[in-house]
Amino acid sequence: MSDAHNESIIKTPKQLVGAVVGFFLVTVIGIILLVQYVTADKLTGAGSNSQAPEEIATRIAPVADTGFTFKDVNAPKVLQAGDAIYNSTCAACHGAGVAGAPKVGDAASWSARIAAGYDTLVKHAIEGLRAMPAKGGNPDLDDVEVARAVVFMANQSGAKFKEPEVPAAPAAAETPAEPAK
Template identity: 55%
Template sequence: MSDSQEHELPFKTPKQLIAAIVAAFLVPIFIIVLLANYVTTGNKPAAGSNAMTEQAIAERIKPVAQLSLVDANAPKVLKTGEEVYKGVCTGCHATGAAGAPMFGDKGQWGPRIAKGFDTLWKHAVAGYNAMPAKGGNPDLDDIEVARAVVYMTNDAGANFKAPEPAAPEAAAAAAPDTAAAPAASK
């Protein structure tokens, strides 16, 4: 058991040993200096994030920092389907929360589109499964909800036509007929 194996040192001379020790200290210092230089120079936003740009910050605080007074006597201005989607529907339809079909996903919207616009619109107005009536915003007009349904389904491949409110002339023409009906029954 007295195998005598000679161990050979990786360094043959003291000069090689000193050079290895110096390199062991200088290489990490050099790497640290290069990393510090890289980190401190240039504009490097976080990967995939523009959350701290001036525009993104202004967009986030806009709803809080904006004061808008609404004239209660003014006629209601109906929102477009895109405005309703961005204001009400994105919470669930952008993420698929509670089983909501995701915006633009033809596979999820296909079976729903096959049921037809009227069914989709009735479900959106009255609520269906986990979806609250009018997406949880009772201030929405039925036409606004219909426009949002058209906006979302058309993006997923449907070809529905957005409804338009009745023309003021048609509404005015219908008003005297309804007013005359109770008078005639007296």
């Protein structure tokens, strides 16, 4: 056999140690340069400011606090205007004529109802009639608010009803007279 294939550049143990050390040195220097290249620029990405105080406060805020308006049940009620009540409650049926509801602005469908009179219209709106639930399905409405919505819808359809008056608050109890001496 020929010895030509077994010949190597490394002939002594000293050369072997030098080659191994050189290999590790080149590998370590390559890793160091690669790390320097990757970390040289400060890159920002999604979530990079996740430890900022504002971000932490947003994450731990109670879910129930977002998108809700709390009402003070002991505060005096603020009555809404007729158009606001119509838009929030009545328009679902009276805007499209659902289930036989007269469409707002259609004088023909409102004429018989307007002829029945203001008091009858308000009574039917408050108590409900046929497919229409009482107060249009919103029990939180005050009778004055329902009357305002009726006046708004009827006036849009040819009536000339006057806006209902808000009933006065009950008078404060008279102070008791001082006892006689």
